[in-house]
Amino acid sequence: MKFLDxxxxxxxxxxxxxxxxxxxxxxxxxxxxxxxxxxxxxVPGDEAExxxxxxxxxxxxxxxxxxxxxxxxLRHLLRExxxxxxxxxxxxxxxxxxxxxxxxxxHHQIRREIANTPELSSWLDLVAASELDQGLLGEPEGSRFxxxxxxxxxxADVRRQIAEAQYWAENEENEIRLRLAKTYGLPQGAEQWxxxxxxxxxxxxxxxxxxxxxxxxxxxSLRFAPKPSERLMDLRARLSALLQRERQIEASLYxxxxxxxxxxxxxxxxxxxxxxxxxxxxxxxxQSRTWKAVAPILSDPNVTLLEVEEGRHExxxxxxxxxxxxxxxxxxxxxxxxxxxxxxxxxxKTVALQTAGWLQVIxxxxxxxxxxxxxxxxxxxxxASSTQPGRLGGLSExxxxxxxxxxxxxxxxxxxxxxxxxxxxxxxxxxGRALTQSVLDxxxxxPSLSLVATHFDGLGGGGIAHFRMxxxxxxxxxxxxxxxxxxxxxxxxxxxxxxLPVQEGAKVQSDALQVAELLGLETAVVERARELLKSKxx
Amino acid sequence: xSLARLLxxxxxxxxxxxxxxxxxxxxxxxxIRAEARLEGLSGFGLCTAGWDGESxxxxxxxxxxxxxxxxNDLVLTTGDLxxxxxxxxxxxxxxxxxxxAGRPVIGRCIRAGEVELVGPPTVAELGEALDRMTxxxxxxxxxxxxxxxxxxxxxFPGAEVGLVFRxxxxxxxxxxxxxxxxVVMLYQLPQYESPxxxxxxxxxxxxxxxxTWTFHMPVDLDEESVQxxxxxxxxxxxxxxxxxxxxxxxxxxxxxxxxPSRLVxxxxxxxxxxxxxxxxxxxxxxxxxxxxxxxxxxxxxxxPPRETLKKLSDILAPIPVLDPWSVAPPLESASGGTx
Numbered sequence: 001m002k003f004l005d006x007x008x009x010x011x012x013x014x015x016x017x018x019x020x021x022x023x024x025x026x027x028x029x030x031x032x033x034x035x036x037x038x039x040x041x042x043v044p045g046d047e048a049e050x051x052x053x054x055x056x057x058x059x060x061x062x063x064x065x066x067x068x069x070x071x072x073x074l075r076h077l078l079r080e081x082x083x084x085x086x087x088x089x090x091x092x093x094x095x096x097x098x099x100x101x102x103x104x105x106x107h108h109q110i111r112r113e114i115a116n117t118p119e120l121s122s123w124l125d126l127v128a129a130s131e132l133d134q135g136l137l138g139e140p141e142g143s144r145f146x147x148x149x150x151x152x153x154x155x156a157d158v159r160r161q162i163a164e165a166q167y168w169a170e171n172e173e174n175e176i177r178l179r180l181a182k183t184y185g186l187p188q189g190a191e192q193w194x195x196x197x198x199x200x201x202x203x204x205x206x207x208x209x210x211x212x213x214x215x216x217x218x219x220x221s222l223r224f225a226p227k228p229s230e231r232l233m234d235l236r237a238r239l240s241a242l243l244q245r246e247r248q249i250e251a252s253l254y255x256x257x258x259x260x261x262x263x264x265x266x267x268x269x270x271x272x273x274x275x276x277x278x279x280x281x282x283x284x285x286x287q288s289r290t291w292k293a294v295a296p297i298l299s300d301p302n303v304t305l306l307e308v309e310e311g312r313h314e315x316x317x318x319x320x321x322x323x324x325x326x327x328x329x330x331x332x333x334x335x336x337x338x339x340x341x342x343x344x345x346x347x348x349k350t351v352a353l354q355t356a357g358w359l360q361v362i363x364x365x366x367x368x369x370x371x372x373x374x375x376x377x378x379x380x381x382x383x384a385s386s387t388q389p390g391r392l393g394g395l396s397e398x399x400x401x402x403x404x405x406x407x408x409x410x411x412x413x414x415x416x417x418x419x420x421x422x423x424x425x426x427x428x429x430x431x432g433r434a435l436t437q438s439v440l441d442x443x444x445x446x447p448s449l450s451l452v453a454t455h456f457d458g459l460g461g462g463g464i465a466h467f468r469m470x471x472x473x474x475x476x477x478x479x480x481x482x483x484x485x486x487x488x489x490x491x492x493x494x495x496x497x498x499x500l501p502v503q504e505g506a507k508v509q510s511d512a513l514q515v516a517e518l519l520g521l522e523t524a525v526v527e528r529a530r531e532l533l534k535s536k537x538x
Numbered sequence: 539x540s541l542a543r544l545l546x547x548x549x550x551x552x553x554x555x556x557x558x559x560x561x562x563x564x565x566x567x568x569x570i571r572a573e574a575r576l577e578g579l580s581g582f583g584l585c586t587a588g589w590d591g592e593s594x595x596x597x598x599x600x601x602x603x604x605x606x607x608x609x610n611d612l613v614l615t616t617g618d619l620x621x622x623x624x625x626x627x628x629x630x631x632x633x634x635x636x637x638x639a640g641r642p643v644i645g646r647c648i649r650a651g652e653v654e655l656v657g658p659p660t661v662a663e664l665g666e667a668l669d670r671m672t673x674x675x676x677x678x679x680x681x682x683x684x685x686x687x688x689x690x691x692x693x694f695p696g697a698e699v700g701l702v703f704r705x706x707x708x709x710x711x712x713x714x715x716x717x718x719x720x721v722v723m724l725y726q727l728p729q730y731e732s733p734x735x736x737x738x739x740x741x742x743x744x745x746x747x748x749x750t751w752t753f754h755m756p757v758d759l760d761e762e763s764v765q766x767x768x769x770x771x772x773x774x775x776x777x778x779x780x781x782x783x784x785x786x787x788x789x790x791x792x793x794x795x796x797x798p799s800r801l802v803x804x805x806x807x808x809x810x811x812x813x814x815x816x817x818x819x820x821x822x823x824x825x826x827x828x829x830x831x832x833x834x835x836x837x838x839x840x841x842p843p844r845e846t847l848k849k850l851s852d853i854l855a856p857i858p859v860l861d862p863w864s865v866a867p868p869l870e871s872a873s874g875g876t877x
Binding site: 083093096143159184188189191196216221 | 569572575620622624628629630632633634636641642645648649834836837840844845861863864866
C-alpha cells in the first residue's frame with residue numbers, strides 16, 4: 001500500500017476530479033474523517049489484499065442491502081465514537097477517563113452488532129471490553145464516567161462527610177436568608193441585595209442587623225449580603241478541607257487507573273484503527289452502492305490491459321445530467337501499452353482520458369467502480385499531463401506542459417498509468433507533432449500504460465493502438481445546417497462521444513471549422529477559413 | 539411576576555447577552571435559576587460561548603460570579619476546570635480534542651456546587667453543543683454570554699435572548715433608559731419576509747427583490763446597481779457606520795442584516811436612518827425574553843434601582859425588566875406577557 005499523495009500528484013488529482021469525488025466520500029467517525037487526509041492505495045504486489053478487500057466490501061454491501069438496521073446502528077455508533085489518538089500525550093483527569101469510557105462503550109456496542117456477521121467479526125477481531133479497560137471504567141454497557149463512591153472506602157467516607165457539611169451549610173445559609181427575606185421583604189433568590197438610598201428605613205434596619213454586611217455602596221444604592229454565622233464559617237472551612245481531601249483521594253485513584261490503562265495504549269490504538277477500517281469499509285460500500293459499481297477484475301500484473309465496459313466518471317456524469325445532457329459511458333478495450341486517441345474538437349477526448357484515469361484511481365483506492373465491467377492491473381502511480389499552465393510563475397502554456405511532461409516521463413519505467421492530453425499543442429505544429437511522436441516512442445518500450453490524446457496525423461504504428469472519438473453526428477449536423485434543428489442546440493446533442501478503434505494509417509478527423517460554426521463563430525469567418533484550407537490543399 | 543417563568547415559558551435556547559463585558563450576565567442567570575430552584579425546577583443545560591479566562595470584574599474588581607449547578611443540571615465545561623470545581627459531574631460526553639482550557643465535557647450534576655462554564659470557540663461547535671445537550675435531556679439550554687459579532691444569534695434559529703445592561707459612567711436614568719430602549723428597538727426591527735440569499739458570504743452584499751439576488755462586493759456598488767433604492771440590500775456581514783454612510787449615499791432604501799448583533803454601530807444612527815426613510819430589517823428576529831439591568835454597576839456607574847426599573851418597564855412593556863440583585867421586584871406591564 002502507499003499513500004494517495006504518493007500515488008497521485010495534486011495536478012493529476014485535480015485533472016481527474018479525484019479530490020471532488022473524495023470530498024463526497026463520507027466516513028462518519030472523527031478518526032475516519034481524519035483518515036481521509038491519508039488515504040492508502042493498493043499498488044502492485046497488493047493484488048491478493050485487494051481481492052480480499054473486495055470480498056469484505058461485498059459483505060458490507062450485503063449488510064446495507066439485507067440488514068440495514070444493523071448497518072444504521074453501526075454508522076450511528078461510529079459517528080459518535082471519539083478519537084483517542086491524542087489522549088495518550090496529555091495528563092489525565094476525569095475528562096480523559098470519560099473519553100476512554102465513551103470509546104470503550106461504543107467499541108463494545110460495535111463488537112456486539114457485528115457478532116452476527118462472522119466475516120466482519122473475524123476480520124476485525126475486536127477484543128472484549130474487559131481486555132481494554134480491565135474493568136476500570138465500569139460496566140461495558142455504561143457510556144458515562146464518574147468516579148463512584150465504591151471505588152474506595154476513603155472516597156465514600158469523605159463524600160459522605162461532604163454531603164453532610166454541604167447539607168448543614170446550605171441549611172444554615174437558607175435559614176439566615178429566609179429570616180432576612182421574611183423580616184425585610186428581600187428576594188430570597190438574590191445572591192446579594194441592592195437597596196435604594198431613598199429606602200431609608202430599610203437601609204437603616206439592614207445596617208443595624210448583625211446578620212447582614214454592607215458589601216458595596218454607590219451614590220444611589222447600597223449592596224448588602226448575608227453575614228455568614230460562625231457556624232456557617234466553620235462548616236465552610238470544614239467543607240473546604242473535605243473538598244481538598246476528596247481531590248487528593250480522587251487524584252490518587254485516577255493515577256492508579258491511568259497507570260494501568262496506559263499499559264494497554266498499544267491495544268487501544270490498535271482497536272481504534274480497526275474501527276477506522278470498519279468506518280472506511282462501510283463508507284466505501286455505501287459509495288459503491290450509490291454508483292451501482294462492480295468489483296474490478298485484476299488481470300495478470302505482467303500484462304498491460306485495460307478493458308472498460310460502460311465506465312462512468314460519476315462527477316462528470318452528474319454534471320452532464322444536471323445540464324440536461326445525455327451521458328455516454330466509456331467503452332475502451334486496450335491490449336497494448338500505448339494508445340493514441342484522436343477526434344473532433346470538443347468530441348470528448350479529454351473526458352475519455354479522465355474517465356479511464358479516474359476509474360483506475362478509485363479502483364486502486366479500493367472502491368468498486370461504476371462500470372459494467374472493468375479489467376485492469378495495479379499501477380505504481382497515475383499521472384496526467386495536460387496543457388494547463390505550469391504552476392511556476394512566468395511559464396508559458398508550453399513551458400508548463402514541458403515541465404509536467406518531463407515529470408510524467410520520468411515515471412514511465414515504474415509501471416505507471418500515464419495520461420497525456422494533447423502534447424505539443426502549444427507550439428509550432430511540425431515541432432509539436434515531432435515531439436509527440438518522440439514521446440510515444442519513448443513510452444512504447446516502457447512497462448507503463450500510456451493514453452495520449454492528440455490532433456496530430458500520422459502518429460502511431462509499431463504497436464501503438466489508435467482510437468478516435470466518433471465525433472459529429474453527420475445526419476444531425478445536416479439537419480442543423482438546414483435549419484431543422486434549433487440553432488441554439490447544444491453541441492453535445494450533435495456529438496457522438498463513443499470511442500472507436502481506428503485502423504492503422506487512417507486519417508485524423510478534426511472538424512474544427514464545423515465545430516467553430518456550431519459554437520457560433522461568424523459564418524463568414526468560418527467560410528473564409530474553409531476557402532483558405534481548400535486553396536492550400538489545392 | 540415569577541422569574542422562574544422566564545425559564546419555563548419556552549424550550550428554545552436562551553442566550554443571555556451583555557451590552558458589554560461584565561454587564562451582569564452570570565448574576566442574572568444565577569438569580570433566575572435560583573428562583574427556578576426555589577420552585578423545584580432543575581435539569582437546565584448551561585453553557586457559554588468562548589471563555590475569557592478572567593476571574594474578576596475589571597471595573598469593580600469584584601470576583602466574577604461562578605455558576606452554581608444543581609443535581610440533574612447539564613453543564614458544558616472542561617476537564618481542567620472541573621478538577622477544581624466544587625460540583626461533581628457524571629460525564630456524559632467528552633470531546634476528542636483539548637482546547638486552551640482543557641478537554642470539553644458535558645456532565646450531569648451529581649453534587650451541587652460552583653463550576654466555571656467554558657464554551658466552544660466556533661459558532662458551529664456551539665450549535666453542536668446545544669444540540670447535544672438537548673439530546674442528552676436538558677430541559678432548556680441557557681447560554682451565558684456571547685451572541686455578538688463572533689457568535690451571531692442568527693446561527694441559532696429560534697433562540698431567545700435576555701439582554702443585560704449596566705449604566706455607563708455618569709449616565710442619568712433617562713439617558714440609560716433611552717440607550718436601553720434603542721438597543722431593544724434593534725431586536726424589534728421587522729423580520730424580512732424572504733429567506734437569506736443562499737451562498738451570501740460575509741464580505742458580500744446581495745441586491746435583489748427577495749426572490750432573486752445578485753452578489754457584489756460593497757466597493758463595486760454604484761447608484762445604477764442599487765437601481766435608485768428599488769432593490770433590497772442584504773448584508774453578508776455586519777453593518778458598520780462607514781458602510782451605512784456608503785449605502786445611504788448610493789440611495790439604498792432597504793437594508794437587511796442577519797440579526798441585531800450584526801448592527802455594529804450606535805443605535806441612534808439606526809433611528810436617524812429610519813427617520814430619513816431607510817428601512818432596516820432582520821433576517822432573523824430573536825424574541826427578547828427579558829431585559830436585566832445591574833443598577834449598582836460600579837462607583838460612578840450606578841443608578842437608583844427602583845426609579846430605573848420603573849422607567850424601563852414603562853418604556854419596554856410588555857418585556858419583563860429586572861435587576862438581579864435589587865430588592866425592588868421585577869416589573870412588567872399590566873398585560874403580564876412576554877412579547
